[in-house]
Amino acid sequence: MVRFPNQRLANVFDALQAESLPQEELARRFSVSTRTVRADIQALNAILAGHGARFILSRGNGYRLKIDDQQRFASLRETPRHNRTPRSSAERIPALMVRFLSSAYAFKMEDVADEWYVSRGTLQSDMAEVRERLSRYDLTIETKPRHGMKLFGKEAAIRVCLTDLMYSLSLDEHDSYLLASGALPFDILPRLTPSWHQSLVAGGIKLTDEGEHYLALYSAVAVKRIREGYPLPDFPMEEVDERIKTASAQLVRLIEPLTGKGFSAAEENYLRIHIAARRVQDINPSAINADDDETLVDYILNYINTHYNYNLQNDSQLRADLLTHIKTMITRVRYQITIPNPLLANIKQHYPMAYDVTLAAVTSWGKYTPYVISENEIGYLVLHIGVGLERHYNIGYQRHPxxxxxxxxxxxxxxxxxxxxxxxxxxxxxxxxxxxxxxxxxxxxxxxxxxxxxxxxxxxxxxxxxxxxxxxxxxxxxxxxxLVDRTRPYMLEKFFAEQHFMIVDRPLTQQALFKQVCGQLKREGVVDKDFYPSVVEREAIVSTLLGDGIALPHSLGLLAKQTVIYTILAPQGIAWGDNETAYVIFLLAINKTDYEEAMAIYELFVTFVRERSMPRLRDSQDFAGFKAVAIDSLSRA
CATH class of the missing domain: 3.40.50.2300 (Response regulator)
Incomplete structure (x- = not known):
């Protein structure tokens, strides 16, 4: 049996089996240097030497797998490469979550530590993240002396949390401890999926592939929980159309025999809600007339126009797309049904302007409603708003010669x-x-x-x-x-200045930094008294860390009297968000009159992240050095 020394080697091995990749692409995918990639390839070749295979570098194509002995390599592929004991924090956290979600009785951390060959202190450090993730589902952990720890919460929340875990694991192509342990009901899926799609089609329901997959995962979790004696309590009957009722009846006929205990009316009612929450609506505005949906769409578009100067209110296509998505989104948020968004990190990093505009609008609307719209849902809305901005505004702003x-x-x-x-x-x-x-x-x-x-x-x-x-x-x-690129150098010249540049050479909190910088901008007349509270409020909603140690704090809306970018370099780092650190901070004060150029300003920072410029920017000794590094990074993009 072959075990890779670390998960990254297993991931690189899997990636290169699927396709040939150059070392630059491998470095980008796994967030390492090209030197580390070469070291990983050497380590993999040393492991594969006894299995009739090796990775070779092909000019123009990158690294590819060359199999010298098909029989010996086939035996390697047949052996499981995962470790049945979670070795890293990334594996222990979901494993602990499943342990809490599945245990009928309290258990002690000492017993788990002994089973996994780690110290109790190591598990205690993981527990902070476990508690935080479970709290998103209103699940809590209570500790009783001499008995241990136990999870408390609603059965529906436990099921959704387990389903989300299964969904995230199913997106990962690599083997993991939880896949090997049998703690999650992946074994039920083969008995569900063959007739799954046909049952939905027979009911006249259309779901995306991801929606069907998630619904099947939820059903597998429901089967597991019913078998173990945890049926869903009474769930009120909601008004749904006849097609959803037909589809749910078809699916119940598939699910019920697997439970061995029957499928109650409450279970079917909750299944109907899951179907309604993921149903793909017809893109036809006349087919949508829910007051909540219309109100939210109007509020979002009005807010964007008022606070950011982007008028999207007359875009009928955008309005139809938003209504199509929001109609099912309202159902999800009403019943606290989460929907994973595997593209969220990419959306935040590559469309930061559209993300901030949408986040501000949805957050403002949230003050007047009991609904809580998650980041995942906001991410999907961002895609619609981003397309609307592209249709109407020069989102790829360029400064012509x-x-x-x-x-x-x-x-x-x-x-x-x-x-x-x-x-x-x-x-x-x-x-x-x-x-x-x-x-x-x-x-x-x-x-x-x-x-x-x-x-x-x-x-x-x-x-x-x-x-x-x-x-x-x-x-x-x-x-x-x-044909010289004048846009990004022009942005550097226009919006970056030495008087708005600072190197932090002492420990400083995020709050103290905001107060100091916003205070200076207020004294200069760049912003007014409302700017600082708005920056603090925006940061409290979701971290403004863009990635790679680069943060973009800013206000909710374009509140500045003139556009200024305040650059802060913090070689020692400043704590930013949950267990994150920012080393290069750009505090944005943008005026409404610069709303189109604002898009190009955000593109500057996306380029810094893509080019991995943070270490060089962070280590600049003065403004001239920072500017030289910035221009060099932008010229290579």
Whole structure:
């Protein structure tokens, strides 16, 4: 039997069995350096040497698996690679959750520690995360002297928590302790799934593949709990349409024989709610007329228009898409049914502007309703809002080259040159046309470069001499000036300044940092007294850590009187969110008039994360050094 020394090696092994990957892509996927990737490949090859296989580097394609002895390698694939004892904190936390969710009696941490060959202190440190995760489902752990610890909560919450755990494990292609232990009812699924889809179709219900999969997982959990003597208590009958009733009756016929104890009316009522919560609605606004749905959509779109200056209220397609999603979302939040969102981390990192806009709107609405909308639900709403922004606004804001045209040949020549520029390089913005005499009087230029029909001296910007009928070579030279990326350097120049740059060389809390920086911006007249409380409120909702140690604290809405980005480098790190640390912090104070440029501002920070620029930015000694690293990172993107 082969055991990999750590989970990452097992993950790399699985990834390279599926496809050939270059070391840069492996480094990105597993958040390590290319040097670590090479070390991992060497370690894997040492392990595989006795199993007739090895990873080789193919030029242009990356690492691929080469099997020298098919029979010996086949025996490797047949042996389970997982360890039946959880070895890491990432494995122990869900294993502890399942232990609490499945145990009928209290148990002691000492017994679990002995079973898993870890210290009691190690388990105690894991318990903080276990308690926090269980609390999301209103589940609590109580400790009784001499008896141990036991979970308390509603049966419906226990089932949803177990289902979410199963769902997250099923998304992971790699073997794990819980998959091997038999603690979760994955063995029931093969007896459910063959006729599952047909039963839903027969009932006239359409679900996404993920929705069907989640519903099947919930049903497997329900079977397990009923078998173990934990039926669902009375659950009120909700008004649902006849198709859901038909589909639930079909599914009950599949599930009931597996329980050995029957399927009560309460169980079927709750199953109907799960079907309704994941049902795909027809994208037809006329088919949706629930007051709650309409109210929430109106509130979200109005809030975005009022606080961020993005007017999406007349986008009928966006309104229909939001109504389609929110109709089933209301059912889920009403009954505290969670829906996993495996793309949430990517959505937050790659669409930060749309995420913040949507989060602020939904959070504001939450003050007037008993419903609690989870991050997962917000993530799905972000995708709809993001598409709406792309339809109506220049979400990929670019600063086009600003050009001064110098010409003494008359209007006809000027018009001919302007027409040629519009045809060849439509992104050029000619700010003004002046004569040679007027040019000579200028001391400096604001434009990016000069186009002239005659040879002239340079001032502070490059000069391109262009004939009225330019040659191919001249057009190529002009292209080199035009196609330079000016957007991100322009953003650095416009919104970053040395007076708004600070290196923190002493221990500092997040709260103290906000107070200090917001206080300075208020004294400068950049923001008013409402800005600091809004920054604190936004951070309390969800951490603004973008990733890779980079944080973007900001207010709810565009509240600043002028747009300023305050850069803070913290080599020692500042505690940020739950067990996270920020080393490079950009506090954003954005004015409504810069609402389109705000999108490009966020793109700057996404680029820093993608390019893994944090260590170099963090280690900058002054503003000039920071700016040089930032420009270098952006130029390589």
């Amino acid at each position: 600003q050009v001064l045209l110098v010409c003494d040949s008359g209007n006809s020549t000027v018009r001919m040159i302007q027409a040629m520029l519009a045809r060849k390089y439509p992104q050029i913005a000619v700010t003004q046309v002046i004569s040679l005499r007027e040019y000579e009087k200028l001391t400096s230029l604001e434009e990016d470069f000069v186009i002239s029909t005659v040879r002239i001296g340079e001032k502070n910007k490059p000069v391109m001499v262009l004939a009225p009928f330019p040659s191919l070579y001249q057009l190529e030279q002009l292209g080199k000036l035009v």
